[in-house]
Amino acid sequence: MVHSASLCACLSLLSVLSCHSHVLPRLSFPTGSPGRSLSIFTNPDVYNTTTLLLSNDEGTLFIGARDSVLSVDVSQTDAMTMKEKLDWSPSEKDLADCAMKGKMKMDCHNFVRVLQELNSTHMYACGTFAFSPRCIYINSKTFSMATGPSGKPEEGRGRCPYDPYQKNTAITVDGELYTGTVADYRGTRPVISRHLSEGSHIDLKLDDTLGWLEDPTFISSTYVPSEEKVYFFFSETGKEYDFIDKFTVSRVAQVCTSDVGGQRTLQKRWTTFAKAQLLCQAEQELPYNILQDIVSLSPPEGTSEDETLFYGIFTSQWQVNLGRSAVCAFSLKDIKKVFNGHYKVLNRDTLKWSTRVQEQMANPGECGLHNASDNTLRFVKDNFLADKSVRPANQGLTLVSPDKSYSNIAAQRVRGARGRDYTLLYLLTESGYLHKAVLLKNGVHIIEEIQVFHQPQPVKNLLLSVSKGAVLVGSSEGVISVPVSNCSYYWSCAECVLARDPFCGWDPVMKLCTDIHAHDHLVQDVDEGNVSVQCTYMTPRSRSVQSRTLSSEVVSVSLNEVVHLQCPGASHLAKRHWERLNSQLSPKIYIQSDDGGLSFVATPSTLGHYLCQSVENGYTQTLVAYNVKQKSSPTVPPATLNRPHSTPSTETGIKTPVLTTRPITPEQTEPTPKPDEVDPTVTPKDSPAATTRRSRNFTRLLGMEKEDSRMTEPGENLQQADTPSYFQELVVVSVLLALCISALLTIAFNRFRHLCPSKTVPQTPSSRRDVEKSGSATPQERESLRGNSPCLEKRNGQAPNGQSHNGQAHNGKSPITLSNSMLNSSNGHLPNTPI
Numbered sequence: 054m055v056h057s058a059s060l061c062a063c064l065s066l067l068s069v070l071s072c073h074s075h076v077l078p079r080l081s082f083p084t085g086s087p088g089r090s091l092s093i094f095t096n097p098d099v100y101n102t103t104t105l106l107l108s109n110d111e112g113t114l115f116i117g118a119r120d121s122v123l124s125v126d127v128s129q130t131d132a133m134t135m136k137e138k139l140d141w142s143p144s145e146k147d148l149a150d151c152a153m154k155g156k157m158k159m160d161c162h163n164f165v166r167v168l169q170e171l172n173s174t175h176m177y178a179c180g181t182f183a184f185s186p187r188c189i190y191i192n193s194k195t196f197s198m199a200t201g202p203s204g205k206p207e208e209g210r211g212r213c214p215y216d217p218y219q220k221n222t223a224i225t226v227d228g229e230l231y232t233g234t235v236a237d238y239r240g241t242r243p244v245i246s247r248h249l250s251e252g253s254h255i256d257l258k259l260d261d262t263l264g265w266l267e268d269p270t271f272i273s274s275t276y277v278p279s280e281e282k283v284y285f286f287f288s289e290t291g292k293e294y295d296f297i298d299k300f301t302v303s304r305v306a307q308v309c310t311s312d313v314g315g316q317r318t319l320q321k322r323w324t325t326f327a328k329a330q331l332l333c334q335a336e337q338e339l340p341y342n343i344l345q346d347i348v349s350l351s352p353p354e355g356t357s358e359d360e361t362l363f364y365g366i367f368t369s370q371w372q373v374n375l376g377r378s379a380v381c382a383f384s385l386k387d388i389k390k391v392f393n394g395h396y397k398v399l400n401r402d403t404l405k406w407s408t409r410v411q412e413q414m415a416n417p418g419e420c421g422l423h424n425a426s427d428n429t430l431r432f433v434k435d436n437f438l439a440d441k442s443v444r445p446a447n448q449g450l451t452l453v454s455p456d457k458s459y460s461n462i463a464a465q466r467v468r469g470a471r472g473r474d475y476t477l478l479y480l481l482t483e484s485g486y487l488h489k490a491v492l493l494k495n496g497v498h499i500i501e502e503i504q505v506f507h508q509p510q511p512v513k514n515l516l517l518s519v520s521k522g523a524v525l526v527g528s529s530e531g532v533i534s535v536p537v538s539n540c541s542y543y544w545s546c547a548e549c550v551l552a553r554d555p556f557c558g559w560d561p562v563m564k565l566c567t568d569i570h571a572h573d574h575l576v577q578d579v580d581e582g583n584v585s586v587q588c589t590y591m592t593p594r595s596r597s598v599q600s601r602t603l604s605s606e607v608v609s610v611s612l613n614e615v616v617h618l619q620c621p622g623a624s625h626l627a628k629r630h631w632e633r634l635n636s637q638l639s640p641k642i643y644i645q646s647d648d649g650g651l652s653f654v655a656t657p658s659t660l661g662h663y664l665c666q667s668v669e670n671g672y673t674q675t676l677v678a679y680n681v682k683q684k685s686s687p688t689v690p691p692a693t694l695n696r697p698h699s700t701p702s703t704e705t706g707i708k709t710p711v712l713t714t715r716p717i718t719p720e721q722t723e724p725t726p727k728p729d730e731v732d733p734t735v736t737p738k739d740s741p742a743a744t745t746r747r748s749r750n751f752t753r754l755l756g757m758e759k760e761d762s763r764m765t766e767p768g769e770n771l772q773q774a775d776t777p778s779y780f781q782e783l784v785v786v787s788v789l790l791a792l793c794i795s796a797l798l799t800i801a802f803n804r805f806r807h808l809c810p811s812k813t814v815p816q817t818p819s820s821r822r823d824v825e826k827s828g829s830a831t832p833q834e835r836e837s838l839r840g841n842s843p844c845l846e847k848r849n850g851q852a853p854n855g856q857s858h859n860g861q862a863h864n865g866k867s868p869i870t871l872s873n874s875m876l877n878s879s880n881g882h883l884p885n886t887p888i
């Protein structure tokens with residue numbers, strides 16, 4: 054029982070490892086790379102930039118920082134300059150009070166956590182103000198503090214947290230401020246509320262009803278005009294899963310902007326609050342349950358607002374998924390459907406949730422309940438947790454990053470060549486890299502990663518300026534502007550097409566890779582990246598011209614010296630290998646290193662021409678050619694030969710001499726092979742006989758690389774008699790290797806099976822109080838459930854309270870039988886297991 058459960062978890066782990074390991078950025082730009090110049094805004098007087106707000110014309114960036122609000126000119130893409138700074142510090146007395154409360158001096162500042170455009174003339178800002186939150190109006194024109202309607206400084210309680218390390222969210226709609234934050238000094242009273250309302254529109258907040266919010270971490274909020282609703286995104290303790298201690302769930306909650314509260318019941322309280330679970334989970338895998346960041350992407354023009362997508366980054370609370378994160382997309386349509394469905398109800402005596410079976414008095418979450426009856430409002434007050442979970446649009450995870458933890462996300466729709474729309478995601482990693490990913494039919498392609506921070510930074514903010522073509526990254530130290538693309542970095546048609554960047558296309562006339570907006574006749578293939586189809590416009594003449602421009606670099610060596618040849622390759626998705634003109638590269642003589650370099654001892658037989666070639670997406674190009682020659686004077690000391698402008702560690706930012714077609718096609722004397730042996734992906738038009746031969750060797754070469762042989766044995770031709778012997782050796786070694794690996798895997802798997810249950814327990818230790826509070830489960834039941842939790846999750850998501858909490862279905866069945874039946878139900882999807 055427990056074994057099968059852990060087996061399930063192990064299988065899911067294995068499938069995660071095997072399925073998602075290919076999400077590798079194609080290019081990598083460390084800080085300072087010439088290919089991506091970043092502009093940085095820092096100021097010695099500015100610390101802890103925490104809030105970013107772009108003006109409507111995207112020409113000014115407002116920054117909420119420590120004890121100040123700044124306005125920065127971002128109208129120039131390559132520079133950010135400070136326009137104005139508004140000081141807003143707590144007084145000496147405020148600081149003394151803060152210190153009296155026992156707070157650290159460095160936290161007793163005013164950290165600006167709300168910065169919103171209120172109306173055409175004013176902005177609104179709130180700060181922690183030495184653990185005593187305050188809000189101010191800011192005159193946008195003079196950038197000075199202004200008084201609000203009340204004439205005095207506004208209290209910030211319920212609008213901004215007290216503690217600078219607590220997360221919050223805020224959004225203004227029609228001059229009213231909607232916030233999600235904790236509303237007390239100790240940080241235990243979370244609230245979603247509305248402020249700055251006028252007239253019959255009154256300020257509203259959550260009722261103190263049990264369970265409206267359970268220790269939430271607020272992430273973001275958004276207004277959807279067509280629904281007249283504000284949506285809040287956060288994670289909180291999922292009390293409906295009371296058989297797992299401190300199980301975190303991600304939520305979407307909603308309120309209507311037309312809400313004015315009830316007349317007796319729910320007076321000055323939301324009558325339209327409802328929440329639902331966001332479930333980012335793949336089949337047979339643990340859920341990614343903790344929301345880190347989420348953004349909305351409006352639908353393409355002309356389509357219904359229901360097609361709005363919310364792209365969220367999720368991490369998991371389980372050790373097995375540590376350091377990994379997933380991106381899921383949820384559609385507004387699905388969110389609406391879940392809110393329109395059934396709701397769960399909390400039994401106040403047992404504190405257990407169940408699906409409501411009684412008569413439905415109202416539709417919870419519906420707008421316009423202001424003069425509904427008390428009965429209706431009482432029903433609404435108790436029915437706020439939607440029964441169903443919101444599942445990802447397109448029934449799957451958008452992306453799983455096997456080794457990167459993402460913290461922030463921005464999304465954009467880009468119109469590529471031929472009028473096709475693509476979704477681009479900008480994902481900031483914990484380690485300080487910005488990934489640019491394009492979503493394609495058959496998965497995600499990460500176009501590039503750009504290093505924005507040297508070190509991981511605690512406070513981060515990601516803001517996309519579409520009109521400026523820049524991603525603004527806010528950290529504790531300042532703001533960095535990253536251009537969304539730099540097409541001129543791609544120097545050939547092949548590189549431009551292989552990049553699969555929807556911003557970039559190859560201009561066949563100007564012969565450069567350029568911004569797609571400028572022209573409409575550009576060559577681009579974001580979906581396939583098929584160079585051989587896209588770059589065929591080149592005339593045979595221009596091809597031959599280009600081949601002739603490849604001059605091999607002369608490398609002078611003395612005999613018996615160790616020669617290192619470098620092969621700088623830009624793309625992480627390309628496979629690099631070496632070839633020689635007149636002899637093969639025997640693994641006994643040649644060593645190919647991880648960085649693509651080739652090492653060998655100079656002997657009379659190893660002198661000659663070498664080519665380093667890369668194969669990416671079926672397209673082969675020569676990255677570099679060398680001519681290794683013997684020095685005229687043999688007395689010169691031996692030296693390591695590097696290409697002058699390349700260092701082994703940097704693979705990027707280097708343009709290498711490149712051919713768009715096969716440069717050297719040696720004359721062949723052997724008969725032309727049969728057509729069925731021809732690999733079409735590398736067939737140039739000029740020399741069919743020669744290339745088909747090469748193609749076959751390529752095929753073989755690639756096959757051998759798959760067997761994890763670092764040594765390549767491609768050879769050009771000739772010395773054919775020797776070939777079989779090397780091949781045999783290779784086969785024997787490979788078979789032995791495979792045997793070893795499978796033996797190791799079996800051992801590891803068996804060990805892992807035993808370790809697994811303990812690993813899948815949520816990291817947060819259970820507190821005794823929680824155990825007692827959640828009632829019925831005995832310690833033994835809890836223990837066994839813990840072991841089974843990995844498999845339970847999926848089930849929970851589908852019918853979170855179906856069998857385990859629903860009074861009828863529960864029927865005294867122990868949780869063990871429950872998970873047993875579940876396993877059976879999921880067995881249909883399990884691959885046949887060896888154990």
Ligand SMILES: *[C@@H]1O[C@H](CO)[C@@H](O)[C@H](O)[C@H]1NC(C)=O
Nearest residue numbers: 087088089090536539541542
């Ligand atoms: C774009 O790339 C080119 C070529 O590497 C480089 O010269 C230029 O500075 C880059 N521009 C930006 C804005 O990064």
Ligand SMILES: *[C@@H]1O[C@H](CO)[C@@H](O)[C@H](O)[C@H]1NC(C)=O
Nearest residue numbers: 100101164217218511512529
């Ligand atoms: C402010 O910045 C300092 C230095 O980067 C950092 O140590 C501190 O945690 C930050 N404070 C907050 C509230 O983010």
Ligand SMILES: *[C@@H]1O[C@H](CO)[C@@H](O)[C@H](O)[C@H]1NC(C)=O
Nearest residue numbers: 171172173174175190201202
């Ligand atoms: C914007 O809000 C401020 C503060 O409430 C108010 O004084 C000002 O008149 C408003 N401006 C407009 C154009 O409504």
Ligand SMILES: *[C@@H]1O[C@H](CO)[C@@H](O)[C@H](O)[C@H]1NC(C)=O
Nearest residue numbers: 253313316421422423424425
């Ligand atoms: C509902 O309330 C509005 C004011 O909020 C009032 O004008 C209207 O007459 C009320 N409708 C009913 C049916 O009571």
Ligand SMILES: *[C@@H]1O[C@H](CO)[C@@H](O)[C@H](O)[C@H]1NC(C)=O
Nearest residue numbers: 581583585586670671733734
């Ligand atoms: C490129 O397109 C050609 C012709 O449609 C096709 O034969 C080839 O397989 C494609 N290559 C790749 C890598 O998709």
Ligand SMILES: CC(=O)N[C@H]1CO[C@H](CO)[C@@H](O)[C@@H]1O
Nearest residue numbers: 746749750766767768773776
């Ligand atoms: C090293 C190697 O595999 N060379 C082969 C290249 O292709 C020719 C033609 O098929 C073979 O005869 C060589 O053995």
